[in-house]
Amino acid sequence: MHILAIASAKGGVGKSTVASHLSGALAFKGAEVLLVDADPQGGSTCAVGAGVPQEHLAFTAQLLSGAQLATQRIGSMPGLRVVGARPDVDSLQLTFPQGHLRAHLERVTPVPDFVILDLAPSLEPLTLACLGDADGTLVVLTPTALTLRTLPTLLQELRHACPHASVEGLLINHLGAVGGTAKLVLRSVHERFGDWVFPVELPEDECIQRAMLEGHLVFWEDETSPSSRAFLRMADELLIRYPGHADPDEPISGVEARE
Ligand SMILES: Nc1ncnc2c1ncn2[C@@H]1O[C@H](COP(=O)(O)OP(=O)(O)OP(=O)(O)O)[C@@H](O)[C@H]1O
Numbered sequence: 618m619h620i621l622a623i624a625s626a627k628g629g630v631g632k633s634t635v636a637s638h639l640s641g642a643l644a645f646k647g648a649e650v651l652l653v654d655a656d657p658q659g660g661s662t663c664a665v666g667a668g669v670p671q672e673h674l675a676f677t678a679q680l681l682s683g684a685q686l687a688t689q690r691i692g693s694m695p696g697l698r699v700v701g702a703r704p705d706v707d708s709l710q711l712t713f714p715q716g717h718l719r720a721h722l723e724r725v726t727p728v729p730d731f732v733i734l735d736l737a738p739s740l741e742p743l744t745l746a747c748l749g750d751a752d753g754t755l756v757v758l759t760p761t762a763l764t765l766r767t768l769p770t771l772l773q774e775l776r777h778a779c780p781h782a783s784v785e786g787l788l789i790n791h792l793g794a795v796g797g798t799a800k801l802v803l804r805s806v807h808e809r810f811g812d813w814v815f816p817v818e819l820p821e822d823e824c825i826q827r828a829m830l831e832g833h834l835v836f837w838e839d840e841t842s843p844s845s846r847a848f849l850r851m852a853d854e855l856l857i858r859y860p861g862h863a864d865p866d867e868p869i870s871g872v873e874a875r876e
C-alpha cells in the first residue's frame with residue numbers, strides 16, 4: 618500500500634482534480650485504489666460522482682469513531698473506492714496522533730495498492746495529520762507569480778510535518794497559465810527544483826471543468842484528449858515507481874471496459 622497525499626501551497630490549483638483523476642486512472646490501469654477526501658469542501662468526492670456521504674460516513678467522522686473505514690465503491694470504475702467528505706470546516710481543526718490514519722487504512726480490505734489523500738488548501742491540523750501518515754506527497758502547482766513565493770515555505774513545512782515521507786514530485790498544472798509570466802515561473806521552478814518536477818504536466822483543458830460539474834472523470838468522455846492522456850501517463854509513472862499492482866502498458870480500451 619502506497620499512501621500519496623495531494624497538497625499545494627495555495628488553493629484552487631487543481632488538487633481535487635488531480636486526486637480524483639489520478640485515482641481513476643490508477644484504477645483504470647488495474648490497481649486497487651482508495652481515494653480519501655480529507656477536505657470538507659468535498660472536491661474529489663464530487664468529481665468522482667460519489668455524492669455527499671451521510672454524516673457518520675464522512676472521512677473525519679469515521680476517523681473519530683475508530684471503527685473500520687467504510688468505503689464506497691464507484692460502480693462505473695472497478696477498483697476505485699472512496700471515503701467522501703461533507704461540508705464541515707470545523708473538522709479541519711481535528712488533531713490525530715501520528716499513525717492513527719495509517720492504522721485505519723491498514724485495516725481496509727481488500728488492501729488498496731494506492732491510497733490517494735485529497736487535502737485541504739491550508740496546513741490545518743487535519744491536513745498535517747494526513748501528511749504525517751503519507752508515504753509521499755505530490756505537490757500541485759500552477760505557473761503563476763505567487764507560486765515562487767509560496768512553494769519554498771510549503772516544502773519546508775512538508776519536511777517538518779512528514780520527515781519520513783518523500784516529495785513524490787511537483788506536478789505542474791497549466792491552469793490559468795498565460796504568456797511570459799508562466800514561462801518565467803516554469804523556468805525558475807525547473808532551475809530551483811528540477812529533480813523534483815514530476816515528469817508529466819497537466820494541460821489546461823476546459824473538459825475538466827465540465828466533467829467535474831457532471832461528476833465524472835474526463836476519460837469517460839474522451840480518453841484521447843490531452844488531459845485524459847496526461848492523467849493516464851501520471852498513473853503509468855506511479856505504477857513504474859511502485860510496480861506490482863497493475864500493468865502500466867495496459868492499452869486504453871473502449872468505454873465498455875469501464876461500464
Ligand atoms: N488543467 C485544468 N484545466 C482546466 N480546468 C482545471 C484544470 N485543473 C483544475 N481545473 C479547474 O479548476 C478549478 C479548481 O480545481 P480544484 O478544485 O481541483 O482545485 P483545488 O486545488 O482542489 O482547490 P481547493 O484548494 O479549493 O481544494 C475546478 O473548477 C477545476 O475543474
Ligand SMILES: [Mg+2]
Pocket residue numbers: 632633634656658660661736
Ligand atoms: Mg480541492
